[in-house]
């Protein structure tokens with residue numbers, strides 16, 4: 001087990017709804033999404049002296065696009081947190097939000113802070129070029145042939161995983177269909193109500209007489225899940241990343257916009273504010289894999305995180321496994337023998353969307369809400385695959 005001087009506890013975890021790229025949050029800035037969830041988690045403990053927040057660590061996978069200027073610091077100032085609260089933006093691509101939770105917990109576990117906020121925000125609407133070729137890579141990285149996969153689009157890495165682990169198109173589509181079914185059932189059953197803070201989008205519409213009207217729309221639910229998803233509809237979709245491939249728009253994660261924040265405290269802060277936490281952050285690990293097989297990253301990260309937390313896989317009752325692509329999620333599940341009933345019980349990124357650097361924090365909100373609902377759920381885990389070839393996993397223990 002990792003050595004630490006004290007435990008880090010999760011007190012609150014809240015998120016925005018997740019909108020489809022160019023959907024409800026098309027004109028909403030990621031720092032505005034972030035500000036709302038930062039204010040909401042800070043307000044979850046009404047007596048909190050916000051000046052005591054040691055840092056706001058925010059994951060963002062593409063901070064160099066239109067999300068720059070240290071989105072963490074801008075977001076916390078927009079949220080009305082005191083100026084003495086610092087903020088740092090971190091990037092571990094798709095695991096950035098989970099890394100933020102791990103880093104915030106580590107600062108508490110080391111005794112460097114008593115109150116921390118971890119967050120994630122991403123607007124894929126704000127970065128139309130990210131899936132293109134405009135990223136400047138050091139050409140020297142390709143001097144070693146095994147690094148060539150770093151240049152692959154994420155979809156192509158999913159094709160590589162599908163081929164190597166022999167994940168059929170039919171299995172990928174069935175997995176995607178189940179993701180939509182579970183997500184739609186969760187929304188219909190109000191299962192996300194406790195973790196989502198509705199977001200009011202305001203549009204300024206100029207009138208002909210020179211006046212400006214403000215139109216408000218409250219976004220309450222995730223936009224991605226499709227009640228009309230069907231096996232036939234999914235089977236009709238053409239592969240998008242390789243002519244003879246099996247990865248389609250239907251069995252890939254959706255590009256999305258969203259944000260989430262998690263409030264963590266030490267035992268001393270819990271006592272001072274008389275707060276009952278939901279969970280303890282029990283362990284975290286990251287691991288590298290071949291870049292062209294990035295989707296398999298959780299296979300290396302999950303056993304390491306379980307070992308650090310001293311928890312057996314069989315004890316984990318709820319697994320939030322990133323569905324970057326059905327192909328890689330299924331390969332990970334088969335390789336590790338994960339129980340499909342315990343993986344993404346409320347759907348995953350194929351249905352719910354995947355705002356890259358925010359997703360780990362968003363999934364934290366879902367896991368914490370599940371732990372709040374179910375006293376029998378002792379251990380939960382979040383695991384992400386990561387572009388350039390990595391995996392990350394974090395273990396949470398209900399307290």
Ligand SMILES: CC(=O)SCCNC(=O)CCNC(=O)[C@H](O)C(C)(C)COP(=O)(O)OP(=O)(O)OC[C@H]1O[C@@H](n2cnc3c(N)ncnc32)[C@H](O)[C@@H]1OP(=O)(O)O
Pocket residue numbers: 093094131154155226228229230233234237240248249250251252253254255294322324325354385386387
């Ligand atoms: C480490 C990591 O996590 S890596 C992952 C990082 N993220 C990614 O790489 C993003 C992966 N996803 C993508 O790149 C994109 O979603 C793509 C390229 C697969 C698809 O993008 P788009 O073409 O914009 O998707 P869009 O939602 O418009 O769907 C395309 C078509 O498929 C249809 N479709 C999508 N899902 C379904 C479904 N479940 N059932 C039926 N039709 C569907 C859409 O209706 C649309 O049809 P239309 O063209 O007739 O309007």
